[in-house]
Amino acid sequence: xxxxxxxxxxTDQFERERRGLLAHSYRMLxxxxxxxxxxxxxxxxxxxxxxxxxxxxxxxxxxxRIVTNACLTALTGRSRRAxxxxxxxxxxxxxxxIQPIPTALVxxxxxxxxxxxxxxxxxxxxxxxxxxxxxxxxxxxxxxxxFPAADVARMLDISVPAVKSALQRARARLAEVAxxxxxxxxxxxxxxxELLDLYMAAxxxxxxxxxxxxxxxxxxLELLPSGVRADGNAACxxxxxxxxxxxxxxxxxxxxxxxxxxALVWWHGEPAxxxxxxxxxxxxAVVSVFADPDLVARFTAAR
Numbered sequence: 001x002x003x004x005x006x007x008x009x010x011t012d013q014f015e016r017e018r019r020g021l022l023a024h025s026y027r028m029l030x031x032x033x034x035x036x037x038x039x040x041x042x043x044x045x046x047x048x049x050x051x052x053x054x055x056x057x058x059x060x061x062x063x064x065r066i067v068t069n070a071c072l073t074a075l076t077g078r079s080r081r082a083x084x085x086x087x088x089x090x091x092x093x094x095x096x097x098i099q100p101i102p103t104a105l106v107x108x109x110x111x112x113x114x115x116x117x118x119x120x121x122x123x124x125x126x127x128x129x130x131x132x133x134x135x136x137x138x139x140x141x142x143x144x145x146x147f148p149a150a151d152v153a154r155m156l157d158i159s160v161p162a163v164k165s166a167l168q169r170a171r172a173r174l175a176e177v178a179x180x181x182x183x184x185x186x187x188x189x190x191x192x193x194e195l196l197d198l199y200m201a202a203x204x205x206x207x208x209x210x211x212x213x214x215x216x217x218x219x220x221l222e223l224l225p226s227g228v229r230a231d232g233n234a235a236c237x238x239x240x241x242x243x244x245x246x247x248x249x250x251x252x253x254x255x256x257x258x259x260x261x262x263a264l265v266w267w268h269g270e271p272a273x274x275x276x277x278x279x280x281x282x283x284x285a286v287v288s289v290f291a292d293p294d295l296v297a298r299f300t301a302a303r
Contacts (some may be wrong), residue, residue, distance in 0.1 A: 004183040010046060010047065010050045011061070013060075014043055014046060014063065014112045017060060017063050017064075018039065018150075018275045018289075019105065019106060019107070020251065021039050021042060021063060021064070022035055022036065022039050022105060022106060023092055023105075023106035023119070023120060024064065024067060024068070024071075024144075024145065025038040025039055025067055025070075025071055026040075026071075026101050026106060026120065026125070027119060027120065027124075027128055027136075027140050027297040028067065028068070028071035028075070028128075028136060028137065028140065029071055029074060029301045030080075030081035030098035030099070030125055030126070030128070030129050031073065031081065031096075031098065031099050031100040031250050032101045033098070033099065034074060034297075035101070037074070038070045038071050038074055039067060039070075041070045041073075042063065042067035042070045045066050045069075046062075046063060047069060049066070052194065055155060057151065058198055061151050061154070061155065064141065064145070064147070064155060065154070065155035065156075068137050068155055068156070068204060069122065069155075069156075069262065069302075070202060071133075072133050072134070072137065073136070073258070075133040076133075079096065079124070080129040080130060081097060081098045081129045083095050083097060083098055083122055083126040083222065083224070083288065085124070089140040089236075095264075096225075097125055097224045097225050097227075097290075098122070098125055099290070099292075099295075100122065100130065100257040100258055100262065100274055100288075100290055100295070101120065102255070102256065102257060102298075102299050102302040103120075103187075103256035103257060103259050103260075104192060104302055104303065105302055106120050106259075114175075117119065118259065119144040119260050121138070121184075121258050121260060121278075122258050122260065122276060122278070123178065123202050123278070123286075124178070124289055125215075125258070126298060127174055127178035128140070128174070128175055130173065130174075130177040131170050131173055131174060132291050134166060135166050135167075135169055135170035136170065137155075137156060138156070138163055138167050138170055139166075139167060139170040139171070139174070141155065142163070142167050145166070149163045151166060159276075160192065165270060172214055184207060184278055184279055184280050184285065185279045185280060185281060187256060187259065187260075187261065191279065192261050192279050193261070194263070195214060195256075195277065195279045195283070195284055196254055196261040196262075196263065196277060196279070197254075198210065198213075198214040198252065199214055199263065199275075199277060199284060199287075200252040200263050201212070202214060202244075203225050203244065203250045203252060204248070204250050204251060204252060205247050205248070206244040206245060206246055206248075206249065206250070206298075207244065207247075207288060208237055208241040208242045208244050209242065211236075211237065211240060211244070212233060212236075212237050214283060214284055215233050215236055215237075215283050215284050215287075216233070216280060216282055216283035216284060216285050217232070217283075217285070217286070218231075218232060218233070219232065219233050219234045219236050219283065219284055219285060219286065220236070220285070220286045220287070221235075221236040221239055221240065221286075221289070222286070222287070222288050222289065223239070224283060224288065224289065224290050224291065225290075225291065225292075226291070234249045236287070249268055250265065250266070250267060250272075251265075251269070252264065252265055252266070252275075253265040254276070254288050255299055255303075257276045257299070258276060260277060260278060260279070261276075261277045261279060262274055262275060262276045262277065262299075263275045263277075264294070264295075264296050264299055264300065265296070270293070271293040271294075271295075271296035271297065272291065272293060272296070273289060273290045273293060273295055273296065274289075274290045274295045274296065274299060275288070275289045275290075276288045276289075276290070276294070
């Protein structure tokens with residue numbers, strides 16, 4: 001096989017895995033920007049190592065080994081990321097907030113869609129940031145991507161017993177820091193779209209009462225990057241109502257982020273950010289508002 005042919009083969013293999021590699025990097029890093037950087041770094045590492053690749057493992061295992069180690073390198077010395085979703089006992093201890101990511105960029109094939117979607121939901125990704133980096137890698141490789149323990153051991157240059165031990169510790173730690181799992185509605189459920197439509201209409205019509213009706217009584221509203229958090233329906237309305245004074249000031253478009261319903265937001269015609277909803281049958285459980293105008297253009301381009 002010629003060098004050019006081998007390079008083309010690597011590129012084809014990498015492109016087939018790119019979406020999964022990006023999703024894995026995003027779970028590891030909690031940042032869309034850093035995940036894209038890690039995937040690019042992984043491609044460069046793979047390109048340099050490709051001539052010596054002897055196919056002792058599958059190309060897929062080899063690529064996930066490379067991207068996992070690129071993520072571990074990126075995590076060295078970096079403060080953790082988190083959402084203030086009941087995950088940190090002291091929010092001041094949390095590092096930079098995680099970023100939402102368009103579902104379309106990390107969507108999996110239908111056979112693994114549900115597992116993969118749950119693996120990028122905001123609360124899960126935030127919880128992962130409280131695990132030590134290597135435990136995080138083991139948990140994701142074993143439980144989200146379902147690689148055999150022997151493959152994970154080779155990826156991380158550790159023993160199979162070390163993989164099993166790290167997985168046990170990661171499960172225990174995640175159970176400590178993660179909120180109770182929400183029984184949220186799936187994207188295909190008509191109730192999911194109904195709640196998103198009601199949410200957008202409440203803001204576009206500047207109607208606090210309509211916003212209150214769409215929230216659960218124990219709803220949480222979190223505003224990022226300011227870190228403002230409101231717990232309970234009444235507190236959410238108290239925070240939101242002052243911004244809902246002019247019908248037509250807000251404009252929203254439906255989208256999907258992290259496998260959850262979301263809205264792109266404009267304020268007086270200017271991009272404002274993205275609101276990600278955690279919907280349940282009895283109303284919206286969490287509204288996570290990312291006040292980053294650049295996200296509007298990036299989500300639009302990712303469609």
